[in-house]
Amino acid sequence: MERREYLQIPGPTNVPNRILRTLSMPLINHRGPEFEKLLTNCVDGLKKIFRTNNDILMFPSSGSGALESAIVNLFSPGDTIVTACHGLFSERVALIAERYRVNTIKIQKEWGEVVKVEDIETVLKQDVEKKIKAVCLPQNETTSGIVNDIETVGKMMKESGHPALLIVDVVSSLACLPFETDAWGVDVAITASQKGFMLPPGLSIIAISERAWKLSEESKLPKWYWDYKAVRAKMEQKQLPYTPPTTLLFGLKESLDIIEEEGLENVWTRHAIMAEATRNSITAMGLTLFSEVGYQSDTVTAINMPDGIKFEEFSTILREKYGVVIGGGLQQLQGKIFRIGHLGSVHKLDIYAVMGAIEMSLFELGYKIELGTASKAVAGTFLKYSF
Ligand SMILES: Cc1ncc(COP(=O)(O)O)c(C=O)c1O
Numbered sequence: 204m205e206r207r208e209y210l211q212i213p214g215p216t217n218v219p220n221r222i223l224r225t226l227s228m229p230l231i232n233h234r235g236p237e238f239e240k241l242l243t244n245c246v247d248g249l250k251k252i253f254r255t256n257n258d259i260l261m262f263p264s265s266g267s268g269a270l271e272s273a274i275v276n277l278f279s280p281g282d283t284i285v286t287a288c289h290g291l292f293s294e295r296v297a298l299i300a301e302r303y304r305v306n307t308i309k310i311q312k313e314w315g316e317v318v319k320v321e322d323i324e325t326v327l328k329q330d331v332e333k334k335i336k337a338v339c340l341p342q343n344e345t346t347s348g349i350v351n352d353i354e355t356v357g358k359m360m361k362e363s364g365h366p367a368l369l370i371v372d373v374v375s376s377l378a379c380l381p382f383e384t385d386a387w388g389v390d391v392a393i394t395a396s397q398k399g400f401m402l403p404p405g406l407s408i409i410a411i412s413e414r415a416w417k418l419s420e421e422s423k424l425p426k427w428y429w430d431y432k433a434v435r436a437k438m439e440q441k442q443l444p445y446t447p448p449t450t451l452l453f454g455l456k457e458s459l460d461i462i463e464e465e466g467l468e469n470v471w472t473r474h475a476i477m478a479e480a481t482r483n484s485i486t487a488m489g490l491t492l493f494s495e496v497g498y499q500s501d502t503v504t505a506i507n508m509p510d511g512i513k514f515e516e517f518s519t520i521l522r523e524k525y526g527v528v529i530g531g532g533l534q535q536l537q538g539k540i541f542r543i544g545h546l547g548s549v550h551k552l553d554i555y556a557v558m559g560a561i562e563m564s565l566f567e568l569g570y571k572i573e574l575g576t577a578s579k580a581v582a583g584t585f586l587k588y589s590f
Pocket of ligand 1: 213373
């Protein structure tokens with residue numbers, strides 16, 4: 204029998220039925236008036252989500268492509284940038300930069316720890332010649348379930364007088380966690396379709412400040428597909444330089460409508476409450492959270508695997524018996540943690556169901572727990588709020 208599946212990995216996320224229906228709409232001419240209107244609506248809606256008046260560019264690509272686009276458009280070989288390195292995705296930025304012969308000053312932390320504003324401030328202060336061109340970090344490091352405080356970093360950078368740009372990966376946080384491109388002084392914000400926007404993967408989106416455009420004038424790295432100027436020029440004509448993923452734009456328009464109907468700030472609040480219920484349920488079951496206390500993500504919770512339980516067996520029971528799919532640890536965290544994604548289209552009873560399934564699966568594997576503990580903690584959290 205067909206049953207409801209719970210895709211609780213930290214992206215791609217569950218796609219709401221309203222969006223699924225738009226994905227089956229007949230295609231339109233991507234150089235015609237209907238597309239012009241669609242693109243305009245999407246860009247206007249995206250500005251509200253990024254909270255920006257900056258230019259918005261789009262690429263038919265995954266999030267990693269958009270990270271690469273920022274490197275090739277802004278820098279030249281021999282330039283220096285600062286990169287946070289505390290998880291797979293933050294480290295990916297350094298890897299891309301180095302591949303293009305851009306030097307990186309890495310702020311290396313254990314996976315699970317945040318990069319603090321003081322870490323960045325120290326590096327910028329040491330740079331008396333002001334050679335550093337940019338500071339790059341994720342708002343949410345999906346690998347380890349932690350959140351960097353971008354607002355404070357942006358404020359510090361503004362006050363420091365250092366000209367470095369602030370480049371933020373918001374792939375697993377935009378339209379989920381509070382984020383203010385303009386108010387926080389973020390020059391380049393990068394995201395992708397498959398997380399907070401509740402869409403299939405395949406579309407990346409970037410917001411670019413005037414300061415970033417200025418720096419791009421000096422960039423000597425080669426680019427064609429990723430050329431921001433070419434994309435901007437075409438987007439001014441309400442087109443893309445190449446065939447766009449029109450279907451994803453149908454979905455994006457629907458996603459923006461859904462978010463607007465709920466209200467962006469209500470979306471943020473919902474994510475915070477879903478995450479709190481998840482964490483409360485996890486700790487009530489006697490499990491421990493992996494990520495640094497006080498910086499735990501409201502889009503993905505990382506949990507230490509309890510002693511004696513193997514991720515493979517645990518995730519197989521969850522998937523096969525209950526239709527709940529969770530994420531494992533990546534690379535050095537493989538087998539050590541599991542991750543529950545609670546971003547995008549996630550509501551109270553989803554968390555109730557997922558935590559119940561986790562409890563039953565652990566119980567079946569011999570984990571000592573009084574049944575009902577998980578749901579009690581979830582219910583106790585939700586009932587605290589009028590939401
Ligand atoms: C924070 C973050 N940055 C970058 C990426 C890479 O995005 P993609 O897999 O779409 O290339 C991901 C993917 O999960 C991510 O979570």
